[in-house]
Amino acid sequence: MLGFVGRRILHLVPVLLAVTLMTFLIASLLPGDLAYVVLGDQATPEKVAALRHDMGLDQPIYWRYLYWLGDVLQGDLGRSFRTGQTVLQAIIERLPVSIELMLVAEITGLLIGIPLAIICAVKSGSTFDRVMTGSAFGMLSVPAFLAAILLIYLFAVQLRLLPATGYVPFGEDPLGNLRCFVLPGLTLALGEWPVLMRVLRSDMIATLQEDYIAMARAKGLKPMRILLVHALKPSSLTLVTVTGINIGRLIGGTLIVESIFALPGIGRLLVGAIYTRDFIILQGVVLFVAAGFVLMNFIVDMLYAVLDPRIRHGRA
Amino acid sequence: MSGKPLLAVDDLSVTIPTARGPLRAVDRVGLVLERGRTLGIVGESGCGKTMLSRALLQLLPKKAKLSGRVMFDGRDLVSLSPEALRKLRGKEIAVVFQDPMTSLNPVLTIGSQLIETLREHLGMNGGSATERAVALLAAVGIPAPAQRLRQYPHQLSGGMRQRVAIAIALSCEPRLLIADEPTTALDVTVQAQILDLLAREQRQRQMAMILITHDLGVVAGRTDEVAVMYAGRIVERAPTRVLFKDMRMPYTAALLAAIPKLDAAPHTPLAAIGGKPPDPTRPAPGCAFAPRCNRAEALCRERPPNLTLADAAGHQYSCWRPLGVDDRAVA
Amino acid sequence: MAALDLSIDTAAISPARRRQLGTVFWSAVIWIAVIGASAAFANLLPIADPTNMDMLGRRMPPSLEHWLGTDGFGRDMLARLIYGARASLTVGLLAPVIGGTIGGALGMLAGYFRGRFEALVIGSMDVLLAFPPLVLALAVTAYLGQSIFNLTMILGFLGIPAFTRVARAATLSLAQREFVTAARALGATHARILVRELLPNVFLPLFAFFLLAVAVTIVVEGALSFLGLGVPPPAPSWGSMIGEGRESLEFAPWLAFIPAITLFLTVLAFNLVGDALRALTDPRQGAL
Numbered sequence: 003m004l005g006f007v008g009r010r011i012l013h014l015v016p017v018l019l020a021v022t023l024m025t026f027l028i029a030s031l032l033p034g035d036l037a038y039v040v041l042g043d044q045a046t047p048e049k050v051a052a053l054r055h056d057m058g059l060d061q062p063i064y065w066r067y068l069y070w071l072g073d074v075l076q077g078d079l080g081r082s083f084r085t086g087q088t089v090l091q092a093i094i095e096r097l098p099v100s101i102e103l104m105l106v107a108e109i110t111g112l113l114i115g116i117p118l119a120i121i122c123a124v125k126s127g128s129t130f131d132r133v134m135t136g137s138a139f140g141m142l143s144v145p146a147f148l149a150a151i152l153l154i155y156l157f158a159v160q161l162r163l164l165p166a167t168g169y170v171p172f173g174e175d176p177l178g179n180l181r182c183f184v185l186p187g188l189t190l191a192l193g194e195w196p197v198l199m200r201v202l203r204s205d206m207i208a209t210l211q212e213d214y215i216a217m218a219r220a221k222g223l224k225p226m227r228i229l230l231v232h233a234l235k236p237s238s239l240t241l242v243t244v245t246g247i248n249i250g251r252l253i254g255g256t257l258i259v260e261s262i263f264a265l266p267g268i269g270r271l272l273v274g275a276i277y278t279r280d281f282i283i284l285q286g287v288v289l290f291v292a293a294g295f296v297l298m299n300f301i302v303d304m305l306y307a308v309l310d311p312r313i314r315h316g317r318a
Numbered sequence: 319m320s321g322k323p324l325l326a327v328d329d330l331s332v333t334i335p336t337a338r339g340p341l342r343a344v345d346r347v348g349l350v351l352e353r354g355r356t357l358g359i360v361g362e363s364g365c366g367k368t369m370l371s372r373a374l375l376q377l378l379p380k381k382a383k384l385s386g387r388v389m390f391d392g393r394d395l396v397s398l399s400p401e402a403l404r405k406l407r408g409k410e411i412a413v414v415f416q417d418p419m420t421s422l423n424p425v426l427t428i429g430s431q432l433i434e435t436l437r438e439h440l441g442m443n444g445g446s447a448t449e450r451a452v453a454l455l456a457a458v459g460i461p462a463p464a465q466r467l468r469q470y471p472h473q474l475s476g477g478m479r480q481r482v483a484i485a486i487a488l489s490c491e492p493r494l495l496i497a498d499e500p501t502t503a504l505d506v507t508v509q510a511q512i513l514d515l516l517a518r519e520q521r522q523r524q525m526a527m528i529l530i531t532h533d534l535g536v537v538a539g540r541t542d543e544v545a546v547m548y549a550g551r552i553v554e555r556a557p558t559r560v561l562f563k564d565m566r567m568p569y570t571a572a573l574l575a576a577i578p579k580l581d582a583a584p585h586t587p588l589a590a591i592g593g594k595p596p597d598p599t600r601p602a603p604g605c606a607f608a609p610r611c612n613r614a615e616a617l618c619r620e621r622p623p624n625l626t627l628a629d630a631a632g633h634q635y636s637c638w639r640p641l642g643v644d645d646r647a648v649a
Numbered sequence: 650m651a652a653l654d655l656s657i658d659t660a661a662i663s664p665a666r667r668r669q670l671g672t673v674f675w676s677a678v679i680w681i682a683v684i685g686a687s688a689a690f691a692n693l694l695p696i697a698d699p700t701n702m703d704m705l706g707r708r709m710p711p712s713l714e715h716w717l718g719t720d721g722f723g724r725d726m727l728a729r730l731i732y733g734a735r736a737s738l739t740v741g742l743l744a745p746v747i748g749g750t751i752g753g754a755l756g757m758l759a760g761y762f763r764g765r766f767e768a769l770v771i772g773s774m775d776v777l778l779a780f781p782p783l784v785l786a787l788a789v790t791a792y793l794g795q796s797i798f799n800l801t802m803i804l805g806f807l808g809i810p811a812f813t814r815v816a817r818a819a820t821l822s823l824a825q826r827e828f829v830t831a832a833r834a835l836g837a838t839h840a841r842i843l844v845r846e847l848l849p850n851v852f853l854p855l856f857a858f859f860l861l862a863v864a865v866t867i868v869v870e871g872a873l874s875f876l877g878l879g880v881p882p883p884a885p886s887w888g889s890m891i892g893e894g895r896e897s898l899e900f901a902p903w904l905a906f907i908p909a910i911t912l913f914l915t916v917l918a919f920n921l922v923g924d925a926l927r928a929l930t931d932p933r934q935g936a937l
Contacts, residue, residue, distance in 0.1 A: 020776040028785075031792040139924075143917040145868040147875045147888070148909050151895060155905075159898050213420035219377055220415075221435050221486065222408030231434075235425045254783035258872050262895075272784065273876060276791040288788045296779045 007304065014300050021296060022074065025289045026067050032281065079286035084278055089286030092271060099169065100267035103260065104252045106187030108245060111194030116241075119199045120229060123206035135203075138196035146255050150189045150262045157185060167264035186263040190255045194248060201244050205237035212236075246302035250295055322392060324526045325351040325374075325494060330386035332366075332373050332550075339599045343369040345550035346386070348625075353493070354524040356517075358537030358558070360573065361547035364595050367530045370547070371498050374528075375411060376403050390494070409439040412487035414516075416499040418479035422471040428455075429467030432486055439490045454485040458515060477508035481515065488519055494526045501536065513540060534573050538562060543632075546570050549596050549606035552625060556633040564633065566640035569607045605638065613639045674925045677918035684915055688734035697725035699732040699885050708901045720904055721893055729885040730911060736797060736886040737912070740870045743801045745862035748808025753855050755809070756816025761824055761843060767817075774810040782807045786869065787878060795881040800873070804866050815858045819851040853930040860923030864916045871912055887912045 041049055054060050058069060073080070079089035122131040158166035164185050170178040209215065210233055218228045257269035264270070268287060275283040332344040344366045351357050361367045372378050374388055376395055388395040390411065395403065415421035423431060432451040436442040442450060448467065455463035458481040471479055480500060487495055497516060501509035517540055520527045529541055537544050537558065544561045546554040546569065554567040565571045575589040593610035596602055602609070604619040611618065618638050625636045687694060697715075703723030711718045717726035759770040789803045823829065824847070832842050867887075873879030874888025882889060887908040894905025 017776060017779050021779055024776070024780065025788075028788050028792060031789065139920070140917060143864065143920050144913055145871055145916070147872050147891065148913060151891060151898070151905050151909060154895075155898050155902055159902075213415060213417065214423040216377065217413070217415055217421040218423070220375055220407055220413040221438075222404045222406065223434060223438055224404070227434070227438075232423050232426070236423070251781070254781045257783055257787070258876065261876055272787065273878070276787060276878060279791075281792070284788065284791060288784055291784050292780050295781045299779075 010300065010303060014296070017296055018293060021292045022071055022289060023067070025285060025292060026070060028288070029281065029285045030063065030066075074289065079289065080282040082275075082280050082283045084280045084283075089283055089290075092283060093268060093287065093290055096267050096271050098172075099265055100253075100256050100260065100269060102172075103183060103186055103190070103256050103265060103267060104249055106183045107190030107252055107255070108194060108249050110187050110191035111198055111248075112245065114191060115195035115198035116202060118195070119202035119206060120234070122199070122203045123210060123233075124229065126203075126207050135200070138199055141192060141196045144192065146189055146193055146258050147262060149192045150185070150259060153185050153189055153192075154262075167262075169265050182263075182265070186259045186265060189259050189262075190252060193255065194252075197244060197248065198241060202237060202241045205240050206233055209233050209237045242305070243302070246305055247299070250298035250302065253291055253295055253298075323350045324353045324391060325349065325528075326387075326389040327374070328387040328389065330370070330373060330388060331384070332369050332378060333383045333385075334379070335381055335383075336599060341598045342550050342601060343382075343598060344373055347547075347550075347552055349545065349552075351494070351526050351528065353526055354520075355543070356520065356527045356529060356541040358541035358544040359528060359530045359547060360532065360534055360537055360544060360570075362532055362573075362591075362595055364598075365547045366550035366598075367547050368498055369550075371413070371496050371528070371530055374496065375407055375413065377407075405439070408435050408492075409490045410492055411494045411496065412490070412492035414480070414483050414487050414495065414497045414500045417503040418476065418483045419471065419503070421483060422479060424471055426470075427467065428469055428471065428474070428482055432467070432482070432489060435486060435489050450489070451485075454489055455482070457519075458482070458485045458488075459511075460485070476504050477512065480504060480508075480512055484512070484515060484519070488523070491523065492525060494528070495520065496528045496530070498530045499532070500529075502531070502533075509536075533577070534570075535577050546573070549601070550598065551606070551636065552634075553607070553637070554633075554635040555625075555628075556631065556635075560631045560633050564631075564642055566633065566635040566642060567607075567637050568611050568613050568639075568641060571641060572610075605636075613641075615639060673921060677921040680914060680918045681922065684734050684911075684918075685738060687731045688738050691731050691735055694731065696728040696731060699724060699728040700883050701725065701728075708897060708904065710901075710903070717907055718901075718903060720890070721897060721901075726904070726907060729890060730887075730908060733885040733887045733890055733908060734911070734915075736874075736880045736884055737867050737870055737888070737915075740797060740801050740804060740880070741863050741867040744804035744866045745808055745812075745859050747801070747805025748862065749812050749855060749859050751805075752809040752812025752814075753816040753851070756813035756818075757820045757843060757847060757851055759813065760817040760820030761839070761847065770813065770817075774813050777807075778810045783869065783872070786873065790873070790878060795878065797880055797884075800870060800879060804869060808862055808866070811862065812855065812858065816851055816855055819854045820847055823847055823850050854927065857923050857926035857930055860919050860926065864919035864923065867912070867916055867919070 041053060058066055061069070077090060079093075081088045082092065085092070118134055122134050125131050154166045157164045165182060166185070169182050172179040215228065215233060218232045223232075253269075256267055257273060259265070260267040260269035261273045268291060271283065272287045272291070275281070275287060327347060327349040330344055330347045330349075331342065334341040334343055347366075347370060349357065359367050359370065369378070369382075373384055374395070376384075376388075376398070378384060384396060386396070390406070395406070398406070422428075429448070429451060432454065433442075433447045436447045436450060451467060452463045455466055460466055460478060460481050466474070466482075471482075474482065480503075484500075495516075500516065501512050504512060513536065516527065516529070519525070529537060531537060539558075541558050544556060544558050545552050546561075546567060548569055554561070554565075554570050556564070561570070562574075565574065569591075572589070572591045576591060578588060579586075591610060596606050596609070602619070603622075604617075605611070605614070605622055608614040608618040615638070621638075623636045623638050625634050628634050701724060703719065705723065706715075706719050707721055707723045709715060709719045709723075715725050715727065717730065720726055720729060755770050759767040785807060786800075786803050790799055793799050793803075829842060829846055832846050837845075870879050870886070871888035871891070874886040875892040877889065877892060879888055880886035890908035891905050891912070894901075894903075894908065897904045
């Protein structure tokens with residue numbers, strides 16, 4: 003087991019390095035010069051040259067990369083020339099919001115998907131099952147921003163039940179805070195539940211054919227117990243894996259959703275940086291998000307190895 | 319005969335609709351089982367014996383259609399509500415399946431699979447349930463039973479797992495135990511132990527038992543009565559000793575001959591039964607065994623024989639040309 | 650990229666339903682054809698100029714003059730919808746073509762030659778996949794500037810790993826088959842085997858995947874345009890129309906919903922067709 007982990011960590015390091023390189027290369031795609039952007043109207047050739055020297059932009063590219071990497075490894079992701087805040091600070095402030103959103107989204111997706119999967123597995127082939135499976139398929143064709151518009155229209159505009167935008171910190175008002183996450187979380191959850199439901203349903207249908215389920219029925223156990231204890235547990239492995247993978251991909255989803263619902267998370271930070279052409283923040287956030295994504299996938303890999311009892315008990 | 323039989327199956331048929339037509343898995347089967355007695359049901363794979371055991375418990379697949387009556391202790395199981403059936407299963411009637419690796423849930427501990435029945439049917443909880451579970455495991459001959467409770471099925475050997483399955487079946491003191499090929503998936507050396515265990519428990523608890531197997535050797539000496547099934551029907555039935563002494567059905571004789579004998583000369587060819595079991599979706603017009611029977615005549619292929627009434631020895635059979643009976647006498 | 654594994658569990662569908670898929674399938678094809686044709690021949694259609702503003706007739710409901718009404722600047726919705734289709738479909742179709750050709754070629758070569766080359770390809774794909782795609786697309790368009798060209802390029806580039814995977818998997822399963830060994834025994838060159846024997850068989854699953862990729866690309870482009878970071882204004886795109894319509898949700902919801910429904914139906918259509926084709930060419934069903 004330790005060998006497995008060790009090998010995966012060894013694999014992780016070059017990938018992370020490649021990510022930093024890619025981020026840097028993308029950042030250097032900027033035509034023209036960062037110095038011009040920073041100075042804006044006040045750009046004069048002398049000021050530009052001076053600033054370029056200050057920012058190290060007149061160095062050859064590989065030096066710039068190494069300097070930048072060195073800074074990054076020390077935790078210095080730069081400082082925004084618009085807001086004056088360090089990138090790291092900005093990220094840390096906003097990270098909890100994004101994490102809360104991702105958790106709310108995934109949990110809601112599970113709350114919708116798991117019961118539906120169980121019912122559809124039990125009633126496999128029925129009209130209900132076909133309708134649900136069809137809806138799941140259709141739902142996958144509804145992008146997050148569409149779902150967001152729909153939900154906003156229904157709940158914020160028509161029913162006036164929930165706020166369309168805005169954010170209240172948890173410390174200030176827990177209930178208000180959760181209210182702000184209902185629509186955004188639901189938006190993302192609508193994209194999550196089809197995948198989760200499909201995976202669990204298909205595994206459960208297979209499990210329900212197993213002999214030990216027939217045995218459980220022959221023992222006269224309550225149907226609810228058979229479903230939730232005997233059938234659900236062996237069917238959950240794929241579900242757990244997919245949930246883990248999805249949480250990582252939700253990072254992309256939060257971008258859109260945070261912008262639409264004006265939640266001050268990492269996604270909004272990124273998009274905002276693009277609007278204001280704050281390239282320092284952009285570079286730092288892209289790096290952070292990409293590295294986070296890689297780490298997330300790594301953790302999921304580890305988790306999978308832990309959950310698979312074959313590895314746990316050393317049997318093939 | 320002491321009062322009403324525990325189990326009385328009357329004209330039981332199970333039909334399963336398939337793409338190629340209706341499949342008669344069980345065809346007008348009738349059985350009677352007294353308290354504390356053992357019935358052996360013998361037949362090849364696909365003869366319907368497993369479907370029969372599922373039918374007794376009303377655990378058939380959704381598509382299956384069942385007709386007939388299954389009287390258990392005076393109540394017709396066919397017409398019982400699902401809830402009443404559920405209370406019966408595991409408590410009054412228990413089952414041991416063929417393959418303990420697949421009949422035990424791989425992700426639940428032995429203990430939880432044992433205790434859940436105790437909790438469900440006897441309302442036992444916590445410490446008393448655990449104690450009883452340990453006692454049950456010890457009774458079926460599992461060493462270090464307390465530790466076993468926390469283990470998972472894959473950590474035990476095949477024989478052990480089947481003992482656990484038997485312990486689960488016996489946990490609520492059932493009045494009828496159905497053992498569906500309990501030893502087929504086990505090593506030969508373990509088979510006898512398991513069968514002895516079943517016989518011992520049955521005697522001690524005065525339980526009725528149905529022992530389903532494809533092996534005539536298993537039922538010899540361990541059952542009170544034997545019923546032979548072929549193509550979904552009972553084709554011969556007799557008290558065990560009578561059956562082995564006086565076989566009537568050519569099929570039963572062939573089954574017996576097919577058992578390899580330890581004292582035969584080396585390289586003796588196995589007396590297999592030629593041909594294959596019939597396609598249940600296309601029942602033949604005559605006797606189902608006729609294509610493979612070396613005593614078959616034109617009559618056998620034209621008309622299916624009926625099960626005779628029981629003679630003085632309690633022997634019934636379904637054959638136009640039974641063994642050991644004057645060829646001129648027709649059932 | 651977002652979830653491309655959209656297979657309907659065909660094993661759980663009864664024969665009656667499988668026959669029903671025919672009607673759904675063909676409706677989807679017709680929709681795609683209609684949208685595609687209107688987008689392609691937009692200039693020939695008797696519709697208004699999509700950039701023609703009419704500040705006096707803003708947010709008008711559907712009328713004889715404007716079949717789908719007007720938007721917040723008085724521009725004809727139908728025209729914008731059709732020209733928006735042009736933008737969305739251009740990006741939506743071209744980007745996967747790029748991804749498909751490059752990824753398909755790489756995947757086939759990797760699956761055929763194996764060894765170090767394959768390891769190199771897989772490794773680079775892994776690095777590319779390590780980036781959350783939307784973030785990458787945003788970052789690149791931020792630095793390089795917004796244009797349909799840039800958008801198509803980056804989305805095409807992002808699709809390469811997925812296509813590589815599909816092509817490689819298909820090639821791996823095929824390269825073991827007898828007809829390849831036979832061709833080699835007859836002295837065929839690698840190029841000949843790749844092009845004449847493997848490509849026709851790999852093409853089908855690739856094409857099915859292509860259609861699914863189109864659906865995803867339209868969604869991604871829509872999301873970016875919605876945020877104002879995709880197709881640059883004033884060129885219409887379904888995403889940007891939805892984004893603009895968002896402000897008027899309260900009194901003119903159709904401004905957002907008309908392009909939204911069109912987008913949804915188009916994405917759904919591509920998903921249905923792609924999935925149906927994928928079910929046909931899935932090696933599990935022995936079609937290959």
